[in-house]
Amino acid sequence: MNEYNEIINKLIIWYQFNARDLPWRRTKDPYHIWLSEIMLQQTRVEAVKPYFERFINTLPTIEALAHADEETILKLWEGLGYYSRVRNLQKAAQTVVAEYGGRLPADYLALRKLKGVGPYTAGAIASIAFSLPYAAVDGNVLRVMSRLAADARDITLAVTKAAWEEELTSVMPKGHEGTFTQALMELGATVCLPNGMPKCQGCPVREHCQAYKKNAVLQYPVKSPKKQRTKEYLSVFFMVEDGKIAISKRGEKGLLSALWQLPNCDREKAVPIALKDWGIISGEIKNMKGQKHIFTHIEWHMDCYYVAVKHKEHNGFLWLDKDVIEKEYALPSAFKKTWQEGCHILEEEIK
Numbered sequence: 001m002n003e004y005n006e007i008i009n010k011l012i013i014w015y016q017f018n019a020r021d022l023p024w025r026r027t028k029d030p031y032h033i034w035l036s037e038i039m040l041q042q043t044r045v046e047a048v049k050p051y052f053e054r055f056i057n058t059l060p061t062i063e064a065l066a067h068a069d070e071e072t073i074l075k076l077w078e079g080l081g082y083y084s085r086v087r088n089l090q091k092a093a094q095t096v097v098a099e100y101g102g103r104l105p106a107d108y109l110a111l112r113k114l115k116g117v118g119p120y121t122a123g124a125i126a127s128i129a130f131s132l133p134y135a136a137v138d139g140n141v142l143r144v145m146s147r148l149a150a151d152a153r154d155i156t157l158a159v160t161k162a163a164w165e166e167e168l169t170s171v172m173p174k175g176h177e178g179t180f181t182q183a184l185m186e187l188g189a190t191v192c193l194p195n196g197m198p199k200c201q202g203c204p205v206r207e208h209c210q211a212y213k214k215n216a217v218l219q220y221p222v223k224s225p226k227k228q229r230t231k232e233y234l235s236v237f238f239m240v241e242d243g244k245i246a247i248s249k250r251g252e253k254g255l256l257s258a259l260w261q262l263p264n265c266d267r268e269k270a271v272p273i274a275l276k277d278w279g280i281i282s283g284e285i286k287n288m289k290g291q292k293h294i295f296t297h298i299e300w301h302m303d304c305y306y307v308a309v310k311h312k313e314h315n316g317f318l319w320l321d322k323d324v325i326e327k328e329y330a331l332p333s334a335f336k337k338t339w340q341e342g343c344h345i346l347e348e349e350i351k
């Protein structure tokens with residue numbers, strides 16, 4: 001694309017006056033930049049803010065993160081979803097401690113080797129924290145660039161992303177690498193918005209925008225249609241015995257791997273059979289509200305039950321007080337509403 005110099009200069013000036021004040025922008029600490037970029041994957045800025053502050057306050061250094069126990073890091077992440085992000089973050093922190101004395105390396109390729117650090121995150125850390133000339137291309141940046149260049153390549157293809165990474169890396173302005181990276185992200189997040197909503201009237205690079213000139217802003221970016229999500233149907237159980245609630249651990253592989261959850265099974269299995277298989281003799285079973293939870297590629301449709309347990313055999317579940325679970329275990333958001341409803345029923349029964 002022509003006119004890069006002008007576009008870059010305008011974006012840098014615009015960013016200096018218009019950047020939102022975000023906690024991770026008040027520092028150049030590479031750990032903070034890294035953490036914020038991992039948290040911001042698939043999660044909105046406003047949702048991330050309190051998590052970021054809490055995480056940094058609890059684990060203020062890479063060393064502290066490397067040595068934290070798993071339940072602590074999962075609890076700090078509870079509600080953000082995609083828990084593999086925080087597990088990878090900790091593995092990478094352990095590598096940073098073992099190989100780099102607890103400081104992130106100022107080296108793009110070394111960053112890329114860390115667990116969970118892809119080209120985008122490495123580019124963001126390299127340019128923002130270390131002023132190295134590497135682009136960070138995410139969905140926001142792809143949208144902005146597709147529109148600026150009226151580029152009809154499909155942005156869901158890895159080859160398109162790689163091409164933009166290469167091109168933007170080649171034009172990185174010396175001395176302003178981090179500002180340019182953040183300015184592009186910020187333009188995508190606050191002005192060049194998705195879903196037919198760009199605020200072109202307030203755009204600092206409108207006069208360079210090919211899509212705007214062609215009056216074809218809404219035709220970009222070009223994306224192939226998303227695959228349909230798979231639907232899964234579950235029965236979920238809030239089981240209580242003597243005030244203690246059952247939680248079970250998910251398998252080591254797949255969705256929400258190795259997280260604690262409310263016990264559940266495929267809806268095909270009849271409720272009495274599921275309970276019998278778990279060695280549970282129940283008293284009253286109450287129907288709770290059905291729930292739906294959407295993951296990236298899967299939808300869960302859940303029938304939910306409150307089960308007063310009369311007797312149980314050893315079944316591998318943990319039976320704990322409500323407060324202990326809430327304080328020490330990170331239940332995935334998919335179970336949150338059922339958890340709240342179950343706790344409410346339990347409180348009513350105790351009264």
Ligand code: SF4
Pocket residue numbers: 144147148191192193198199200203204205206209211212217
């Ligand atoms: Fe995006 Fe509109 Fe600016 Fe073009 S003019 S970059 S479409 S906000």
